[in-house]
Amino acid sequence: MLATLTAGAVATACGHAISTFPSLATPQPWLVSELLLNRTPPSTSTATVAPSPTATALAAARSSATAGSSPMPPEFVSVREGQFYYRGARFPIKGFNYYPRLHPWRTFNLGEWDARETEYELGLGVSLGANTVRIFIDFESSLEAGMALERRDSYLAPVGQYVANVRQLLDIAGRLGLKVIFTLFDGLDWSFYLPENQWVAEAYLKELVPPFANDPRILCWDLQNEPDRAIVLVGDGAVIPFFQRMAALIRRLAPKHLQTIGWIDRARGKYFPDLDNALDFWCFHFYDTPDRLNDIVGSYKTKTRKPVLLEEFGLATGGPGPDGQHTEDDQVGHYNAILTTLEENGMCGSVFWILTDFPVGLAGNPPLPNDSPENHFGIFRIDYTEKPVANEIRNFWKPRRAGPRIGP
Numbered sequence: 150m151l152a153t154l155t156a157g158a159v160a161t162a163c164g165h166a167i168s169t170f171p172s173l174a175t176p177q178p179w180l181v182s183e184l185l186l187n188r189t190p191p192s193t194s195t196a197t198v199a200p201s202p203t204a205t206a207l208a209a210a211r212s213s214a215t216a217g218s219s220p221m222p223p224e225f226v227s228v229r230e231g232q233f234y235y236r237g238a239r240f241p242i243k244g245f246n247y248y249p250r251l252h253p254w255r256t257f258n259l260g261e262w263d264a265r266e267t268e269y270e271l272g273l274g275v276s277l278g279a280n281t282v283r284i285f286i287d288f289e290s291s292l293e294a295g296m297a298l299e300r301r302d303s304y305l306a307p308v309g310q311y312v313a314n315v316r317q318l319l320d321i322a323g324r325l326g327l328k329v330i331f332t333l334f335d336g337l338d339w340s341f342y343l344p345e346n347q348w349v350a351e352a353y354l355k356e357l358v359p360p361f362a363n364d365p366r367i368l369c370w371d372l373q374n375e376p377d378r379a380i381v382l383v384g385d386g387a388v389i390p391f392f393q394r395m396a397a398l399i400r401r402l403a404p405k406h407l408q409t410i411g412w413i414d415r416a417r418g419k420y421f422p423d424l425d426n427a428l429d430f431w432c433f434h435f436y437d438t439p440d441r442l443n444d445i446v447g448s449y450k451t452k453t454r455k456p457v458l459l460e461e462f463g464l465a466t467g468g469p470g471p472d473g474q475h476t477e478d479d480q481v482g483h484y485n486a487i488l489t490t491l492e493e494n495g496m497c498g499s500v501f502w503i504l505t506d507f508p509v510g511l512a513g514n515p516p517l518p519n520d521s522p523e524n525h526f527g528i529f530r531i532d533y534t535e536k537p538v539a540n541e542i543r544n545f546w547k548p549r550r551a552g553p554r555i556g557p
Contacts, residue, residue, distance in 0.1 A: 354395065369409055466526075
């Protein structure tokens with residue numbers, strides 16, 4: 150974006166809000182977070198207990214995979230020498246962040262998930278030359294229906310139909326040749342970072358991850374989107390150990406998959422010594438002027454030899470305020486400058502924000518009632534017509550040489 154873009158504006162550009170619920174001293178029983186935090190931890194240590202996914206979640210997640218589909222080849226994306234590899238060849242990430250146009254921030258929610266809509270929209274991304282899609286799994290939404298419908302004793306398992314919707318998304322991505330980055334713990338309440346509550350997050354992962362542990366369509370588990378805000382709320386003394394603990398658990402549950410964290414602030418590079426052994430690659434989000442990107446890239450490359458992925462970037466082409474006062478031609482120039490800088494630095498790829506524009510009143514978590522630049526970051530307009538930047542992306546993403554088909 151232009152220089153007028155501030156850290157506060159960035160929060161709306163890709164904001165997956167971390168809730169700031171009332172004090173735990175005054176629990177609100179209708180909130181999922183409060184209900185979970187008032188339950189008793191299991192007697193055995195959740196740090197060492199073997200995963201035990203529920204029969205409901207397992208059956209739902211595996212149903213489409215066993216219904217007439219051919220076996221998936223045991224092939225997973227790997228990393229080495231600062232790059233991604235797949236089937237023995239370099240696999241530069243050509244990706245997009247995705248929310249459905251008509252129910253953003255609620256991708257898999259019961260009653261809103263629409264497989265036909267999703268397949269059509271993901272196809273738009275493929276038409277640009279994409280090989281990767283990043284999608285968010287909302288913590289509270291995945292549990293909330295279970296509160297009313299399943300009444301499980303632990304309340305720690307994502308509701309079966311939510312998990313089945315995730316599996317259906319993977320089937321769609323596989324047909325389209327897309328690898329999937331799943332971002333976890335979206336909307337996580339700050340209270341779960343505290344040491345006494347981390348067992349809840351662990352128990353949740355033990356239910357969610359195992360059914361997908363052998364699925365090569367998953368490129369990685371992104372442990373959370375922009376936990377920079379959590380550090381502001383509860384401090385790095387709680388947040389960094391939280392991620393160390395979750396990363397170790399996911400490594401045991403899904404050892405074939407990669408894992409990362411999507412930071413927004415390059416200052417988080419100071420945590421490389423604490424997390425470099427836990428993560429397979431590093432991500433950062435960038436909503437600044439393109440002339441500042443080269444310096445940030447150089448800074449990251451001095452801190453790690455692992456891949457460093459630009460996981461979010463973009464420019465709004467509308468909306469009130471200075472951040473919305475850019476044209477579609479400005480967006481073309483912005484993308485050209487960003488992608489050129491990455492290419493010149495031999496980076497491993499990028500994932501832009503976001504595939505489509507959104508109708509007013511739907512974007513954000515919670516939804517913004519009025520128009521906002523958040524509604525105008527798309528490469529495709531609300532009617533699915535292309536903005537000029539679509540061809541700019543194609544020009545950068547067009548195959549340099551023939552390669553294998555991506556996906557199982």
